[in-house]
Amino acid sequence: xxxxxxxxxxxxxxxxxxxxxxxxxxxxxxxxxxxxxxxxxxxxxxxxxxxxxxxxxxxxxxxxxxxxxxxxxxxxxxxxxxxxxxxxxxxxxxxxxxxxxxxxxxxxxxxxxxxxxxxxxxxxxxxxxxxxxxxxxxxxxxxxxxxxxxxxxxxxxxxxxxxxxxxxxxxxxxxxxxxxxxxxxxxxxxxxxxxxxxxxxxxxxxxxxxxxxxxxxxxxxxxxxxxxxxxxxxxxxxxxxxxxxxxxxxxxxxxxxxxxxxxxxxxxxxxxxxxxxxxxxxxxx
Amino acid sequence: xxxxxxxxxxxxxxxxxxxxxxxxxxxxxxxxxxxxxxxxxxxxxxxxxxxxxxxxxxxxxxxxxxxxxxxxxxxxxxxxxxxxxxxxxxxxxxxxxxxxxxxxxxxxxxxxxxxxxxxxxxxxxxxxxxxxxxxxxxxxxxxxxxxxxxxxxxxxxxxxxxxxxxxxxxxxxxxxxxxxxxxxxxxxxxxxxxxxxxxxxxxxxxxxxxxxxxxxxxxxxxxxxxxxxxxxxxxxxxxxxxxxxxxxxx
Numbered sequence: 001x002x003x004x005x006x007x008x009x010x011x012x013x014x015x016x017x018x019x020x021x022x023x024x025x026x027x028x029x030x031x032x033x034x035x036x037x038x039x040x041x042x043x044x045x046x047x048x049x050x051x052x053x054x055x056x057x058x059x060x061x062x063x064x065x066x067x068x069x070x071x072x073x074x075x076x077x078x079x080x081x082x083x084x085x086x087x088x089x090x091x092x093x094x095x096x097x098x099x100x101x102x103x104x105x106x107x108x109x110x111x112x113x114x115x116x117x118x119x120x121x122x123x124x125x126x127x128x129x130x131x132x133x134x135x136x137x138x139x140x141x142x143x144x145x146x147x148x149x150x151x152x153x154x155x156x157x158x159x160x161x162x163x164x165x166x167x168x169x170x171x172x173x174x175x176x177x178x179x180x181x182x183x184x185x186x187x188x189x190x191x192x193x194x195x196x197x198x199x200x201x202x203x204x205x206x207x208x209x210x211x212x213x214x215x216x217x218x219x220x221x222x223x224x225x226x227x228x229x230x231x232x233x234x235x236x237x238x239x240x241x242x243x244x245x246x247x248x249x250x251x252x253x254x255x256x257x258x259x260x261x262x263x264x265x266x267x268x269x270x271x272x273x274x275x276x277x278x279x280x281x282x283x284x285x
Numbered sequence: 286x287x288x289x290x291x292x293x294x295x296x297x298x299x300x301x302x303x304x305x306x307x308x309x310x311x312x313x314x315x316x317x318x319x320x321x322x323x324x325x326x327x328x329x330x331x332x333x334x335x336x337x338x339x340x341x342x343x344x345x346x347x348x349x350x351x352x353x354x355x356x357x358x359x360x361x362x363x364x365x366x367x368x369x370x371x372x373x374x375x376x377x378x379x380x381x382x383x384x385x386x387x388x389x390x391x392x393x394x395x396x397x398x399x400x401x402x403x404x405x406x407x408x409x410x411x412x413x414x415x416x417x418x419x420x421x422x423x424x425x426x427x428x429x430x431x432x433x434x435x436x437x438x439x440x441x442x443x444x445x446x447x448x449x450x451x452x453x454x455x456x457x458x459x460x461x462x463x464x465x466x467x468x469x470x471x472x473x474x475x476x477x478x479x480x481x482x483x484x485x486x487x488x489x490x491x492x493x494x495x496x497x498x499x500x501x502x503x504x505x506x507x508x509x510x511x512x513x514x515x516x517x518x519x520x521x522x523x524x525x526x527x528x529x530x531x532x533x534x535x
Binding site for chain 1: 457
């Protein structure tokens with residue numbers, strides 16, 4: 001079976017006044033038809049990894065890799081035009097906050113149909129029908145009403161479901177979700193994740209789920225990469241998280257207050273400078 | 286004497302047809318030295334309760350007593366010497382053009398303290414920041430460090446009651462643990478009373494002894510943390526909240 005995505009020795013670099021800052025430092029991983037979680041704190045390079053895959057790093061930032069292929073296409077060599085075809089059609093990305101990633105001056109319907117018509121030649125009427133079906137698939141109760149609303153007229157949870165609808169309508173093979181629920185309430189978080197999970201399973205897509213919440217990721221992924229300071233420190237199967245051995249992973253797991261097992265004090269991460277220098281763990285399949 | 290006593294508190298926004306009641310006749314009593322939690326989803330009115338106590342929303346009716354004293358429309362200096370608030374987003378709650386030193390000296394000056402220099406030193410030490418942070422601007426601090434400064438600012442007038450509005454929801458889990466531990470230590474050290482708003486039941490369960498659950502502006506249930514842990518709830522909404530929290534943990 002060929003992989004949907006292969007990444008070897010990926011670096012993301014930003015020139016600064018005090019020299020080059022490496023946000024991602026030589027990581028390798030691949031994505032099959034699976035759900036892959038990328039977990040780390042802010043600044044660990046997890047979001048930069050997600051953006052680099054779609055070549056969404058703006059200059060002066062630079063992406064370097066020995067290999068970066070997505071469903072057979074070399075992302076590093078593709079032209080801007082090829083990239084536009086690739087984004088959405090092969091891989092699309094759900095951003096963190098629907099408030100900032102939906103276009104405020106276009107109705108929900110216009111945005112979803114635009115996403116579809118960019119990648120497929122379909123009539124307005126068919127696009128509308130498919131958009132309505134898609135809204136229905138993300139559990140929006142009155143799709144025809146919501147179709148004509150503007151983003152400010154919908155709640156955060158609904159906004160994120162609209163994002164999911166928009167990203168899935170061109171039928172991509174890879175979905176990258178960058179903290180898709182951290183801007184939402186707990187009570188709607190699970191609902192949105194379950195919708196995303198169901199659609200990804202039904203369509204046989206590959207999912208990259210980026211989050212700082214290790215427990216949450218372990219529920220929705222098959223394999224987890226734990227990133228620290230731009231490198232992968234551990235690769236784990238989601239079901240075997242309790243067998244994790246890297247002190248950073250264990251620290252992350254223990255720092256979350258748990259309703260069921262109360263403690264007087266929460267464990268605080270003690271960072272070891274050696275973690276930064278340790279070579280990146282390969283997560284190639 | 287209760288630290289905070291709220292009876293039949295109604296808070297509204299807008300007038301006439303536009304009026305929406307954000308909090309509907311809420312009643313709760315928080316004893317001195319207690320740590321009390323307010324949970325609910327966004328829009329349930331939990332932050333509005335805190336804002337009504339501090340005087341950030343003028344449109345309320347009902348009774349609010351702080352240390353036995355009923356509150357009127359205006360808050361005086363003694364009130365702010367008793368009650369202080371820590372806000373959700375440390376990226377938004379610190380003035381970008383004021384150094385840590387300026388933020389803290391302003392508060393200390395307002396409350397008439399003379400030994401400002403020594404106090405700033407102590408405050409920074411209390412929240413686990415060294416003197417090296419004193420002349421930094423907010424953009425030179427990480428999220429966790431900023432929230433420590435915000436806590437130091439709230440502690441400056443030596444309050445008895447701290448209102449905590451989602452103090453860690455903008456932070457990473459590892460940093461959250463540090464801030465929660467800090468808040469636990471400070472409460473023990475200064476014998477503070479906490480009212481903490483959070484949507485994260487894990488955090489509230491860790492920090493608080495008693496919890497009020499809010500939905501659509503009403504307090505639907507009040508329960509102890511042990512009851513919460515063992516799912517002894519009466520209201521279906523509390524049950525729903527607990528179930529989704531427990532499921533996302535596993």
